[in-house]
Amino acid sequence: MAVESIIESIVSLNRATTVDEVTNSIEEGIAIEDILNKGLIEAMDVIGQKFSAGEVFVPEMLMAAKAMQAGLEVLKPHLASDTMTQKGTVLIGTVKGDLHDIGKNLVTMMIEGAGFNVVDLGVDVDPETFVEKAQSLKADVVCLSALLTTTMPVMAKTVDAIKEAGLNVKTIIGGAPVTDAYAKQIGADGFGDNAPGAVDLIRKLVAA
Amino acid sequence: MNRATDWLTRNVLERVHEKTIGILSSVGVCYHSQEALDLFRTHGFEIDGNVVFITQKQLENAIETVPSSFTLSARNPENDILLGDGNFVLAPGYGPSYMMDNNGNVRDAVMQDYESFCKLVQTSEALDLNSAIVVQPNDLPAKTSHINMIAATMMLTDKPLMCSTVSDKAVRDSIALARFIWGDDLEGKTVMLGLVDGLDPLAYSEESCQALIRQSEAGQAVLIHSGGIWGVTSPVSVIGTLATSNAVNLAGIVLTQLVNPGTPVVYGMGGSPMNFRNGEYTNASVYDIRSTAIAPKVAGFYNIPCRTHTSLTDSYSVDYQAGMESGAMVLSAAYGGSNIGMHSCGTLGAMTSMNFAKFMLDEQACLTAKRAIEQVRMEEEAWYTELVTEMGHKANYMMHPETARHCRSFFTPDIFTKENHAKWLKRDDRDIVGRAQAAYEKRILNYTEPPMDVDIKNKIKNYMTENT
Numbered sequence: 001m002a003v004e005s006i007i008e009s010i011v012s013l014n015r016a017t018t019v020d021e022v023t024n025s026i027e028e029g030i031a032i033e034d035i036l037n038k039g040l041i042e043a044m045d046v047i048g049q050k051f052s053a054g055e056v057f058v059p060e061m062l063m064a065a066k067a068m069q070a071g072l073e074v075l076k077p078h079l080a081s082d083t084m085t086q087k088g089t090v091l092i093g094t095v096k097g098d099l100h101d102i103g104k105n106l107v108t109m110m111i112e113g114a115g116f117n118v119v120d121l122g123v124d125v126d127p128e129t130f131v132e133k134a135q136s137l138k139a140d141v142v143c144l145s146a147l148l149t150t151t152m153p154v155m156a157k158t159v160d161a162i163k164e165a166g167l168n169v170k171t172i173i174g175g176a177p178v179t180d181a182y183a184k185q186i187g188a189d190g191f192g193d194n195a196p197g198a199v200d201l202i203r204k205l206v207a208a
Numbered sequence: 209m210n211r212a213t214d215w216l217t218r219n220v221l222e223r224v225h226e227k228t229i230g231i232l233s234s235v236g237v238c239y240h241s242q243e244a245l246d247l248f249r250t251h252g253f254e255i256d257g258n259v260v261f262i263t264q265k266q267l268e269n270a271i272e273t274v275p276s277s278f279t280l281s282a283r284n285p286e287n288d289i290l291l292g293d294g295n296f297v298l299a300p301g302y303g304p305s306y307m308m309d310n311n312g313n314v315r316d317a318v319m320q321d322y323e324s325f326c327k328l329v330q331t332s333e334a335l336d337l338n339s340a341i342v343v344q345p346n347d348l349p350a351k352t353s354h355i356n357m358i359a360a361t362m363m364l365t366d367k368p369l370m371c372s373t374v375s376d377k378a379v380r381d382s383i384a385l386a387r388f389i390w391g392d393d394l395e396g397k398t399v400m401l402g403l404v405d406g407l408d409p410l411a412y413s414e415e416s417c418q419a420l421i422r423q424s425e426a427g428q429a430v431l432i433h434s435g436g437i438w439g440v441t442s443p444v445s446v447i448g449t450l451a452t453s454n455a456v457n458l459a460g461i462v463l464t465q466l467v468n469p470g471t472p473v474v475y476g477m478g479g480s481p482m483n484f485r486n487g488e489y490t491n492a493s494v495y496d497i498r499s500t501a502i503a504p505k506v507a508g509f510y511n512i513p514c515r516t517h518t519s520l521t522d523s524y525s526v527d528y529q530a531g532m533e534s535g536a537m538v539l540s541a542a543y544g545g546s547n548i549g550m551h552s553c554g555t556l557g558a559m560t561s562m563n564f565a566k567f568m569l570d571e572q573a574c575l576t577a578k579r580a581i582e583q584v585r586m587e588e589e590a591w592y593t594e595l596v597t598e599m600g601h602k603a604n605y606m607m608h609p610e611t612a613r614h615c616r617s618f619f620t621p622d623i624f625t626k627e628n629h630a631k632w633l634k635r636d637d638r639d640i641v642g643r644a645q646a647a648y649e650k651r652i653l654n655y656t657e658p659p660m661d662v663d664i665k666n667k668i669k670n671y672m673t674e675n676t
Contacts (some may be wrong), residue, residue, distance in 0.1 A: 058487035059439065089544060099413050102440055106487060147346045149305040150374050176489055177305055194487060
């Protein structure tokens with residue numbers, strides 16, 4: 001079946017054949033929603049499981065995500081305009097005073113691969129920008145990243161700012177010095193200790 | 209001969225240098241600091257946006273003014289240390305914000321922990337200076353905690369200290385505090401060493417630029433460090449990472465010399481691949497261990513003192529892995545020619561936590577490493593030619609007065625097990641972690657604060673009161 005070929009292409013980390021298989025699937029009249037959910041997103045779930053089992057390494061996961069996104073680009077013109085936001089909108093950024101973004105970029109690719117609409121605010125993002133964007137984009141989840149112990153307090157300020165603004169949005173935090181205990185301490189809704197873990201957490205929070 | 213670095217010949221080092229010049233002159237380095245960019249512009253460097261291009265000539269001019277060694281002065285001159293010139297000094301952990309107990313449980317570090325580490329550093333035979341952030345105290349405001357930490361180091365130790373470099377203000381506060389001890393011009397001495405990290409790939413953050421500039425203005429030593437994560441922030445190879453990390457380091461060094469020619473510099477390089485299995489940052493991999501021998505050779509090419517990592521581990525307990533990884537790193541650094549090792553005592557869990565028992569055990573490894581590279585007795589007497597003839601085939605040198613004369617000069621780690629099995633079985637403290645913990649508690653109990661002029665101490669305390 002065509003959707004299985006899409007999964008196979010992505011699991012093989014092959015961007016070119018992923019694009020071909022998505023194109024073929026559209027031409028064969030397979031339901032667009034099936035190509036998206038049973039092909040592209042399902043493939044990233046398989047990759048996520050293989051990663052958790054130690055069968056796929058991080059750079060390979062990124063290659064799979066790139067293949068998935070290449071397929072998604074082919075599919076996008078055929079999607080209903082709100083399809084991507086239906087799953088949920090996730091805002092992500094590194095907090096003010098911190099320029100580190102490797103982990104954040106990895107998490108961003110994984111969340112996109114899981115079918116969410118992700119808006120990456122970049123690095124050195126102040127609490128006011130998180131609040132403003134969460135409001136204007138109607139974000140479901142805000143993800144805060146920090147690498148420095150000296151910028152972790154800004155996570156607390158950002159979480160407070162979001163609460164004070166009265167937004168109906170969940171917050172999760174992550175980064176090398178961050179812990180589950182710290183997330184609870186500052187009132188965040190969760191802590192992501194790695195990229196697939198963040199995706200699972202976002203799924204749970206959006207479903208709740 | 210060092211099998212880890214035999215491949216790093218003079219020819220290869222020259223290629224590293226050549227590739228570095230290519231990167232500096234055609235890719236450039238990004239400085240997220242208008243102050244730094246203005247300085248480069250004033251000195252005629254080509255700039256595009258916030259990327260500075262450095263030519264071979266500009267690099268060579270800067271390297272010419274870097275001292276090949278320098279003295280880091282302590283408030284007790286007996287504790288002054290030499291950076292460079294074959295010397296090997298050690299500093300404790302740097303940066304963790306958690307304390308881990310001997311069962312792997314983590315809690316926030318607090319100022320009392322920082323003070324305990326100061327006391328351990330002061331009474332340590334292995335450590336030569338204190339870190340700026342042995343642990344980050346979570347019970348103090350992040351913006352001003354550096355003042356409390358620097359003040360504690362100054363009052364509780366009389367060994368050299370590191371400048372706090374977390375912000376422009378932190379450097380200014382560190383220098384202000386130092387002036388209470390050494391006067392307005394710091395007696396023309398180098399009294400602080402401040403760590404400035406590059407932001408790989410090929411960049412410096414605004415905070416790093418500010419710290420570098422403030423320290424250089426004051427003539428204080430700057431430790432420039434780059435540690436590419438292979439395949440993430442640098443190319444996925446040793447030599448590719450060498451070239452990019454070297455470019456970052458030299459770009460930082462150029463800036464120090466533009467600010468103040470002759471600013472003492474230490475060249476720091478780490479670097480290893482990420483753990484690609486799980487995407488997590490990892491310490492003390494075989495590549496980290498190897499880098500402690502690689503970095504000194506690269507720094508030596510420029511005749512600049514070298515800093516390496518030491519005593520790191522990914523383990524979350526004081527166990528075989530912690531011992532092996534930490535011991536391998538400090539020994540490799542010693543053999544490889546490192547001039548200053550950081551993270552030498554107490555670190556657990558990939559630099560996230562500190563632990564007192566590990567600190568005590570790391571001291572044993574550090575002393576072992578220092579003793580492993582100590583000067584061998586080479587005086588004519590040390591051949592014992594006449595004694596060999598006299599003893600002939602009887603070979604019981606233990607009865608000879610010469611053995612008695614020198615028997616105490618050999619190092620034996622006092623916490624480790626170094627006795628026969630029967631004796632060991634009779635101990636009620638067989639567990640080495642327990643022995644280390646007891647040794648730590650005893651050291652703290654017996655600690656005496658080094659004397660300090662009352663007037664100076666009051667000034668330091670008043671500064672803390674007024675600024676925190």
